[in-house]
Amino acid sequence: MNNGFTRKASAILTYGFVGLMAFLSVFPFIWMLLGATNSSIDIIKGKILPGSALATNVSAFFTQVNAPLVFWNSAKIAILATVFTLAVSSLAGYGFEMFRSRHRDRIYSALLLTMMIPFAALMIPLFIMMGKAGLINTHFAVVLPTIGSAFIVFYFRQCTKAFPSELRDAAKVDGLKEWQIFLYIYVPVMRSTYAAAFIIVFMTAWNNYLWPLIVLQSNETKTITLVISSLASAYYPDYGVVMVGTILATLPTLAVFFFMQRQFVQGMLGSVK
């Protein structure tokens, strides 16, 4: 009896806790969805029921924001950052794992140490560098610093450990050069690793705020995250419009995630199977 009681109590506690956590993580989304249908005043008052201001908010958003340009900027940055980061990091991860050298582990440790440096400490030197290179207010300035991602190199190297070295040997016997092995064997075999890295890098680049805020100064170059933030920090912010913008800004990352979900999970579990 006693036993049954404790079990029940612990079940209630567990589900209560899990339920609370689920609510906490889902609530902002719900609020975002509901907010898009309410007027700014209602949102401030704390109304969390569906309202009737959706059409007004949407049309207000599209009049206040040059949506095609802003989304194009975001997409361009996110896609360039993702493609370059994946290309560079997977090559680096492959190289670190496949080629023995006396200095390999020292270089690798140094690379990993760069993860410890907070971005705030890099910001000013980076800005000066970009200024000298004449890249301020260009998308290149946003993309370039993200490409050499120590974390993604680390991720690729760890996953490469599971890449069977006999595959590389077999490919050599079959007459492939190193770059062909990489392109025709490694890339397809590791595609779920690429998918997982794609999602991580794409989302980070798409949501990136601080660095673009610093280097992108004209309205023509600004991304959706910057624009939403400037809407929200206006003198009289229209929160309904902000919510519409937020929903629209979430859609691409959602799409990417759902599109690659299965590969992503596989990639996180270790891609070679």
Place this chain on the structure above:
Amino acid sequence: MSELQLKHVRKSYGTFEVIKGVDLDIKTGEFVVFVGPSGCGKSTLLRMIAGLEEITSGDLTIDGERMNDVDPSKRGIAMVFQSYALYPHMTVRENMGFALRFAGVPKAEIEQRVGEAANILELGPLLDRKPKQLSGGQRQRVAIGRAIVRHPKIFLFDEPLSNLDAELRVHMRIEIARLHKKLATTIIYVTHDQVEAMTLADKIVVMRGGVVEQVGSPLDLYDDPANLFVAGFIGSPKMNFLKGVVETGTDGRQVRLPEFGNATLPIAAKEAAPGSTVTIGIRPEHFGETGSASLDLTIDMLEHLGGETFAYARHGDGEMIIIETKNGRGLKSGDSIAAHFDPAAALVFDAGGQRLR
């Protein structure tokens, strides 16, 4: 024609020498098996032949042409790996044709050669599957097929059967033997399975610690090992090794065995110096009810395998020896027996393990 020669071949990783000067001649069409304990350098030597490991010093020639610095794909070899190493994202057909596609062989010819190999290995119905959808034995056959398609001069196998279960291993072993007969191509095969070595090889190369201990036909190695290591390595159950002292007896040289109640046996080895300690090697099946030499033993334990019996026996509390007998079903542990053998079947080794003749 595909003769392969290794001359003073060495391999070091940094300061660590793995292959310590190997000389070897392999003739066209020969089935050569490398055996030896784990870590002795079999795979390394095979990979050096394949071109997957650099040769630190010495020469590798195939058909008289020095191959040390030739690309693996241009050496006329094909390799079958222990893990099969099939490309997981390609179908069986694509896997088999991949090397040819890279070599620029016309499509029709690839098609024809893949079909031919698929026929030999009965892979026809599997051609459009991915490796993931195949059983271990089927994957193994695809890996062999991928090698055949290239029409190599030399096949290299690195423990190809070690990932298969016992039954399949026997089956594939026979299939490989049949394949060798059919293609008559040189095969170099690494294994640590004795039975594979004995049954497949024309020539066995026994290695230890990066050195070739002996090269010879399976039965030569079994009957006439050059040293204690080869004698102990080839044959299962292992050859018995008895410690003895050489003496001059009434009719020639003899060996006294202190651990076996000072039993003596005459030996023919002229190189054995009186007074020296030697090791006598006798195979388990050489014991029986006849033979002029004999040991008085007490049976400690028995293993009845049906067809034969292995008796573990010793004299007093001396060294344990193994006796193999066809009619041992009546034996019980604790029985005292006289194990006879023909002194001519006993091999003599010096204290350093070299054979004395």
